[in-house]
Amino acid sequence: MGSVWQRNPRYSVFIFVVLACTLYLLGPYQASAPPFSSMRGLPRGNDLPSRLARSERIYNKLLVDRKGLIKKFGPKPKDIALFPPGVKPWPAYTVWDFFPAAYNCPHEVQRLGALGDGGKWICGLSRVEKKPDCVVYSVGINYESSFEAEILSNTQGCQVWGYDSTVSSFGPQVGAEHASRTHFQPYGLAATDKSDDTPKMYSLESLMKMNGHTHIDILKMDIERLEFETLAAIIKPYLASGRPLPFGQLQLEVHVWNMTFEEYLTWWEMLEAAGLRPFWTEPNLVYQNYNRDGSTDLAEYSFLNTKGSNVFIKDPIDHSKQPRDS
Incomplete structure (x- = not known):
């Protein structure tokens, strides 16, 4: 007995088209999806x-x-x-x-x-x-x-x-x-x-x-x-x-x-x-x-x-990443 795909080729084509359209439509959303924190109602950026x-x-x-x-x-x-x-x-x-x-x-x-x-x-x-x-x-x-x-x-x-x-x-x-x-x-x-x-x-x-x-x-x-x-x-x-x-x-x-x-x-x-x-x-x-x-x-x-530059509100400067004078 042949598979359902062999007996119903048009049905197989229909399923393929639906999956392809779904992936195409989801592509831009996945590329620009916000981080998990944003999905919980928080703004982007967690620095x-x-x-x-x-x-x-x-x-x-x-x-x-x-x-x-x-x-x-x-x-x-x-x-x-x-x-x-x-x-x-x-x-x-x-x-x-x-x-x-x-x-x-x-x-x-x-x-x-x-x-x-x-x-x-x-x-x-x-x-x-x-x-x-x-x-x-x-x-x-x-x-x-x-x-x-x-x-x-x-x-x-x-x-x-x-x-x-x-x-x-x-x-x-x-x-x-x-x-x-x-x-x-x-x-x-x-x-x-x-x-x-x-x-x-x-x-x-x-x-x-x-x-x-x-x-x-x-x-x-x-x-x-x-x-x-x-x-x-x-x-x-x-x-x-x-x-x-x-x-x-x-x-x-x-x-x-x-x-x-x-x-x-x-x-x-x-x-x-x-x-x-x-x-x-x-x-x-x-x-x-x-x-x-x-x-x-x-x-x-x-x-x-919360004012000034104390260690709790300002990240220390990584001098190893600072550009050196030529």
Whole structure:
């Protein structure tokens, strides 16, 4: 018995023509098909500038949403409570709902240090893994140095400068094997120098001058509400001059004790104007648990500095590929 093709030659020709037309019509589509990321609704291009631009567009959408939320519960910032009492208004909110970490880190995100209190979230540790002049400042130690220890263990060249006026050294997690890359002073960080006080307090600018630094890759701060006046003192001169901030990213614990929403919004918008974008946040639930009063006025934030040319937002120049002078 012959095959179906032999018994129906016209049918075979018809199938061949259909397949040929299909392949012909699909050819241009295959040649110009977008990458997989575009097929998921993302723009073409996955290089670092494209990822940063995409993250900024996402964050700008948040700014519009924030204005709408303020109008809904305000309508002015002065009308909004950080933590509304009772069950009204409904649906309920807290101050943290206005300031989500909506910026997408363009690199890997990982937690360094202990789970719970002490650990911090970092954007793109791989960017400084082999950086020979990597500089880390950690302000607020309290004998818990798992964060600093993991930075040292996961990088080759990072040097860590630690400051805390309430203790005399890093915590026990930083061992003798790290001694050559750690530096500690019992100083506090403040808006202005108070070197005659006990304990001694210095501005970030002064600490950097002491150490001969012009840039910090990672700055961690936990200074028990002094962050508001201290960061204002750091940021305002850079805003006035148009210069980028002298650090690549910031890990910060925020304490909204005795503040109004309007005050907090003004301070936060100053951070945004300087190019700081939050890519991670979590409430300090350890603090909430110990107080047992429902307090949620402490939160951890991680920010990326999106201005300037720090290592997290600019690819290093490969000098081996640069044209040489003839």
